[in-house]
Amino acid sequence: MECQEEKPIIYTMENKPIVTCAGDQGLFTSLYTSLAQQLPREPMEWRRTYGRAPKMIHLEANFVQFKEELLPKEGNKALLTFPFLHIYWTDCCDTEAYKSTVKEDMMRWQNSLRTHGSADWVIIVVETNDTKKKNKTNILPRSSIVDKIRSDFCNKQNDRCVVLSDPLKDSSRSQESWNSLLLKLRTLLLMSFTKNLGRFEDDMRTLREKRTQPGWSFCEYFMVQEELAFVFEMLQQFEDALVQYDELDALFTQYVLNFGAGDTANWLGSFCAPVRSWSGLLLRRPIDMEKRDGIQRGEASLLDLRSYLFSRQCTLLIFLQRPWEVTQRALELLHNCVQELRLLEVSVLEGALDCWVFLSCLEVLHRIEGCCDQAQLAANCSHTVGLWAYATDKLKSLGELCGLVSEKGPTSEDLNRTVDLLAGLGDERPETVNSLQSPYKKLKEALSSVEAFERHYLELSHAAMEMYRAIGRLRSARLVGKSLAEFYMRKGDRERAETFLQEALKSYVSEGWSLPVTHTRKQIAECQKLLGRTEDYLQTSALLAGDVNLTTEERKHFCQEILTFAGKSGDHSNKVTLSMGVFAQLTRLQFHPATASVHSGAILQVELTLRCLMPVSVHIQQVAASIHFDVDHGGTHGRSKGAQRQTNPGTVEFIQGNSSAGPPSSSAAGPSLELDEIQDRSPSDNSLNSTGVVCKNTHLIMRRHDSNSPPDTPNCVSPPTVAMKEGAQMLKVQDVKLEPGNNSIIFTAPSGQPGTYTLRQLCATVGQVQFVLPHIYPSVQYEVYSQEPQLTVEPLSEPLLAGLPQMVKFTLLTGHYAVKKGDALQLSNTDTMPILPSTSCTARTSNPAAELVGESVLSIQSSDKVTSISLPPTPPYHTLEFQLEVLCIIPSGSDRPANERLTNGEVRHRPRSYSHPDTPMTAIDQRMSIDCPWSIYSTLLALTFYIPFKTKHSLLSAGNRKYIQVCVQNVSDVNFTLAEVKLTEKQHASLELQSLNTKEQQLLCSKHSVFCLWEVRWKDDLPSCLQCVFSANFSPLNQDVSAFKPFHYQFQLERVTTLYSVRAEILPPAGEQHCRSGFLCGLEVCITRLTEPAEGEMAEESKTDTDGLKTTKLMYEVADSSSNWAVCGKSSGMVSMPMTANATHKVQIEVMPLFAGHLPFPKIKVLKYLPHTAAVAIQPDPDSCVENDSLSLLDKTLDDQGDTASIRSRGSVHSVGSGDQQQKGVAMPRLEPFSPGQVFNHSHARQVLVLPATDDHIMEVNAT
């Protein structure tokens, strides 16, 4: 801090508001110390004008002796020298003395104040006991002097006269008196501040409003407002002080901007003077009086004004403990000054501003370092780093300007320039003369020699980079690094330069900034070329040659660099391998044929689309793709795999990262899913076990994404080491000319061995240079397969109907087998499916692409056992198709031929008929055995035929007469015509079957039935067993007569003869003509034996009675299922029938009709009763009575008959239980039904009229 002895006003923060003291100086001096100490002790609230927030403020004062000169003259705007309060001190207690001298003195004092318009005064009367004691004689009441003074001076302002009692004593009274005095003084001071500052501010504003008037001067105004700032500073209101400077700053800035916009102010002229001094900021003095004087005189340059203004702001900010704002403002100021000088078109020596900025940066940094400790500095380097970087930048440009960066050193011109620049710095300021590291010294030293410059520049650069790194501003650090690299390049140190450039490039590439990438890469190329790093240089050149940001000329240049190198003749060790991506991009790959799957030996072409990035067309000696070969163990089934995998078969599109360092497209965020369908088939029958979808490139998709990892771009900073793997097989094309843009290259792929061929790498050779694509991704492969010949037979139309000629299609995939002339297929003939000879049978041959290549007529020769089909010669991997007509003979009924052997010795499989779940038709699997020329084994093929008909037969009786009915149901979807319906009996020639069918031909529509009826006539005896054959011819509707095919149905009827006739009569109650409901009537059942017992019957079920008469036991039962009748009493019973013709048995049963009307007769069943003694040897043949289930009969009739329940249960036990031993152990009687036709019921379906019981008025009507 400095002191100005000669000046009364001290421009430091030591300034205090001036308070003048008049009157008794001795008195004041005695009190001064405690007054000065105590005044600032308590804060006072300062209420402000213009809505400013009130502040608590500690008041201090500089007490000076009153002199008339101190009072401001009219028009004097000085505020610092302004006395804010005037005090008159007196300890007079003597009226006389007062009247004689003091009053007069006061009057004078008051007058001089009044003339200067100052109303801020106070009179302090000090009372001490000592003074009272001294003047005891003239003592007056204490108040009287004060009162006098008040009445004399304080006109209605009694507060302007204060009493201080016993100030030097340590009593409570004294303290109280002091306190009130201090309070009074503070209040008055504040009042004075408010009033005087307010007036000053008003004046200042008025002055500011005049700024548009000509003759207004910014410098003048500056001084006025700064006065206010000084006062605030004096009052320690630094914030307010700063506001004053900021306002001045803004005002000035606005003027400069207006100047730029064409609005010139006259006073700005002085600031437009050429800059002569660039000594930088000076922040070590609180007030730079030198500059301030310059401003006051209106001689300051722009830099002076700015420097002064900033130094004041800096001082205040540091008072406010905001050093980081200083650095921020400093950077803004420096930028601003440079711009303002440019805007005002001030002429500046080249480099002078750089000096100024450099010095200023360092000065600010020094100033900040001076008021902060190291830890603070380190923690806040984000605030200072800008200044460091700026200083670095400026030093670099100074170095360049002064020839300190070149390899040769400065020229004389450079030296002259340096001298001029140093001259503008002037002498070092006294403050820093003794400091070793002052900015001034640094700059002087740096400009003095190349070495010193390098030292200083590197020091600064590294400091800036370190700081940027420390705060994570890596981009900024790299930019500084890049600038450093440029320096190194100028110095010829390319190695270091490249390191920095590569680092910067990495960042630009990873973030996709194409222009910086191009620029930096160009610089790298220069380094690499000079360093002789051929491979790197060529790689970079290739990248640059394909860089669209460069001009065509530049690109051609770099392309030529590569071609020149490539053209150099040299030994092979000199070959250079570069990444393909920089030279050309593989965009598409197409297979011809598109399935990418051919049989061995076939031609497969691969078409590559290469997008050449070079600006000119390039002649390539060889393009080669290496192939990885996998023997395909999958064998013949590989064929479908290749085609399924690609959505667009045969074409693979390669998604590229963008050409040059464009933005990494969003697709680069992740590779797309590659899905593949998998099917797990059972190895035995090729049926599907499971199916699913698998992702083939999970390793790419599922990998962890590094948040910082740069997206993949082809522009790797340093090309990956690529090596061309020498594969056994290569696709090669010689001498290709690649034009800029898309080029198509066609390879013929090797397809010798069956297996999978994967394209791995691609390599383009240009002389000494090889461009290698190390991985072709997504992986591309094609398959070569070898296939066994395959013969399949399939129906031409579904379903194949048995009994009719049907076309079947034979398909022969020749596979690797070439069908020679004379090759024939040998079909073993079967009886059940003869192959129908046809006049013309053509075979169609088609190539693998399913194009028809030939047709020829087949010759078919049939012998007994074998049908031979001669095949036309067919090349491998072709398809041969022909059709044959076959007929599957419908198996007729119970035909059971013995197993036969086929011609080839195989056991003939009898076609088994079975019912198919999908169709009502019965299916027959018909197997074919074919001997093929390519195999020693027979090929077995199966065809499924469906029988279109279902046939049923039934025996009908009328008394002794017998009828046979056959029902043919058409279960197919085809309509047929039936003709020549015939029924024959095979064993009994005497038997005559008289047809009752009238129509010759019968239409049999789909899902309909035809019934045919024959009456059986016989001469002697009706055989108990009939072997019948139903035969008919059928053909699909509307077909020729020749199309009729026979249909046979064999069946056997047993126990045909009628043994018993049953007659029932219903007898009305006695005396009644008709039955009445609710009244009992009689049911007479008459069972008559019709025939003599046949032989078999005798043995089977008769027993000889004791009297020798042969009888058989029958059981009858009456049951009414429809609840029309109530059977009263026994409903069933046993009769013993003599086994003679016309033996009759009558049974009387009481029944009661339950309803009126024509009621059907109750049903009467007759069953065989086999007593327990009877041998149960013969089980009924299950085949013979399929339709008649004994159990169902029993169930139906015996259900709720209490008394027969035991029989039924016993019977059921027997019919179900099947062990003979069980029967022997517990011999039980059992029931057996008669075969249909053995019992004829005369009264079947007869009805009887039943009258209502009484005149029943209730009639039940059922309307349905």
Next chain:
Amino acid sequence: MAVCIAVIAKENYPLYIRSVPTQNELKFHYTVHTSLDVVEEKISAVGKSLGDQRELYLGLLYPTEDYKMFRKLHNSFTDVMCNPFHNPGDTIQSKAFDGIVSGMMVQTG
């Protein structure tokens, strides 16, 4: 008035960048790229302070003695992003956006 307008993707690559004195384009690219340091700093600072203080204006990003750099231009960018045919992440190629940018720029020959 602006001399250079850049829209930067969140991955820090330029979606759009245009400057008026075209001869200085490279310098602008460098500058804009470097200013991303400050952008990152400011954005992460916003993330840290709790509450929804979504101050879109980031202030002075990179002071140079030549130009001042700010971040502005949001509405038009929103429009571009609303274009159903625009694939977010692609570079911006929109005439309307171009026009608005031109309006913000100094028209110096």
